[in-house]
Structures are given as structure tokens and as C-alpha cells.
Amino acid sequence: MTFINYDGPKKKLSAAPSVHESAVLHNCYVGEWTAIGARSRLNEVVFGDYSYCVDEVQINYAEIGKFCSIASHVCINPGNHPMWRVTQHHATYRRASYGFAEQDDADFFDWRRSHKVTIGHDVWIGHGATIMPGVSIGTGAVIGSGAVVTKDVDPYTIVAGVPAKLIRERFSREAADRLIEIAWWDWPRETLQALQLRSCK
Template sequence: MTETDDPRFLNPQPRIHPSAHLKGVKLGKYAEVGERVILRDVTMGDFSYIERHSEGIYADIGRFCSIAPNVRINALEHPMERVTTHKISYRPNEFFKFQGIDADFRARRQGKRVSIGHDVWIGHGAVIMPAITIGHGAVIGANAVVTKDVAPYMIVAGNPARPIRPRFCQEIAISLIKLAWWDWPHTVLFDAIADIQSLGIEDFLAKWER
């Protein structure tokens, strides 16, 4: 029996709002893209969702990520070393005929991909700057501006974002990363939901560590 035929599961196809704009995007099963979201050259894993009016470019997003409205992932940088920061220097085709984009500048942008791990929560209005890595289980506070990498299971907030506290102690964080529940078959996840809802983190690990 395939997952599509299993009566315990809904349709695993990604859910994309008709007003969203996607180009070069790869979505996992059950992924959701909200109203007026714009994504370019982004991968997003199973069960992850991104809410209305958010944008992302050149990014890899793991599974089970929760991305709130108005988030900006891999915010556009401008060439401050040039005579002008204006896009006329790298997208002159928007103003003049027979002029292409600046391929070198695009390659520079593409080389600064953002990497977001599994089970990451990004709060409303947060901005993730280019070339940032966010570890598994991290939490990004609302309106934070993330200019440095974020460690797994760390909560950060502010502008620029600074560590507030870890979600769990280091021992539990290591155990969760080793458990890698986000990679479990969906049938196993189904069986674990009741324990996710009812068990404390230590009891959950004690039951499900293998």
C-alpha cells in the first residue's frame, strides 16, 4: 500500500496558494506555500510550510520547518563596492534594450545560499541574511535580523539576532539530532504523534531512541 492509498494520510502533494510565485522550487510531501509567497531557487522538505507574504531565494529548507508571515530568507544584497548600489549596475536590462544581467553578480548571490535545518521555527517578519546556516531545532524570534549562523536548538532574537537561550540542554539536543525523527517513515511518525503530544522530552527520548 502506498502512502496515497493509506486511509490514515491526507494527500501528500504540496499545497500551493494560487497567488504564490515559484520558480526553480522543489517541495517535499505535505509542504505548504501560503498567499503571495515568492520563492526562487529554493528547496523545502516534507511538512515544512511558509506563510503569507514571505520571500526566499537561493535557500535549502529542511523538513518540519515553520516559517511565519513576512519572513525574508536570503535578503538581497547590493554591490556596495561599486559606484552605485542601484540595480542598474546588475540588472540594466530593466532599463535599456539589448543589455543582459550581470552574470558575475548573480553567481555571487547564488554562491551565498542559506541553509535551514529541520524543525526550525522562524518568527513573523524575521530576515535571514545571505550565506547563513541555521541548525536543526533552532527558533528565530519575530523581526529578528539573522547576520550570523545559528546553532542547533538555539533561540535567537533581536537586530542583529543574538542567542537568548537553548531550547534544551546540550545532552538532549545531541540526542534529538541523533534520533533524527524528521527522517522517520511517515507511518512511524503517525504512530509517534500521541507521544509527541503527551510525553515530556526525556520520556519521549527514552521511549523512541533506538
């Protein structure tokens, strides 16, 4: 029996965003040195420089910082339904599709937009995690695979589980505060290139 390892083509990134041909982006800003994986769907998203998402990621109404790593099958800000209405069905807000009105319910979609997700810089979100509407994730945080994040996550902490709970802090509070203070993610590319983003020891 022969085993073959195939990682796919190693695409060299550039300042121009790399968006897979099967990905769908609607009203998004995508920064430099970024990559959007196959069959991903982004709706009204700001996607920071050097960040990437792998295949089949869904992101709605969100701001993603720089240098974020988003694994496959992550869902950020899944759509909420109107639980206060007699029915929660699409027909109450996607009215035009059902012939109930000429236009959809703009107020409902504004309500969804008002619960955007905010993700800091250098955040790692593991495979299959879900980030619920209105959540803020601090810089340097790690979200475990399969986690369901229902509350804000502090910078440089690791959370996991359903619902997600604190596992531990990545660094001492002093070290985390210092990293936030130097804000290396905002350094010019020339500086990052010169340092080659070596790990701090």
C-alpha cells in the same frame, strides 16, 4: 456587538504540495506535505517535506529542511546590492531592463547564489524575521519575531533581537545531541503516523 471568528478554510494537506494561487515560485523544489501561503515568493529554493510558510514570505537562494514553520512576512536571504561598484543600483546587473546590454550580469547573480541560506529541520521562524545571506540555522532552532539574523545559529537554541543574539538553549546539550542523532524528521511516514509525533517527556 457581535464578534465572528473566521480562521479560513481548513485545507487538508496531502503528499502533493499545497501552493496558494497567488504565490510565485521560480526554479524551486517543494517536498511532500508542504504548504506555501498567499503572496509568498520563492526563488531557487529547496523546501523540505512537511515544512510550511504562511502569507507574504520571501525566500531567495535557500535550502529549508523538513518540518520547518515559517511565519508571515519572513524574509530569508534578501537581495544584496554590489557595494563595491560605483553605483549599487539595479542598472549595473539588471542591464537588459534598462537597455544597457542585451543580457543581465550573470556573474552578479552567481555571487548571490554563492551566499545561500541553509536552514535545518524543525526550525521555527517568527513573524517578520529576516535571515541575512550566507547564514546557517541549526536544526531545532527558534528565531524570534522581528529578529535580524546576521550570524549562524546553533541547533536547538533560541535567538531574538536586532541583531539576533542567543536567548537560551531549548534543551540540555545532551538532549539536543540525542535528537540530532535519532533524526526523527527522516523517519518513514508510517513510523511518524504510528507515534503521532507525541511530545517527548
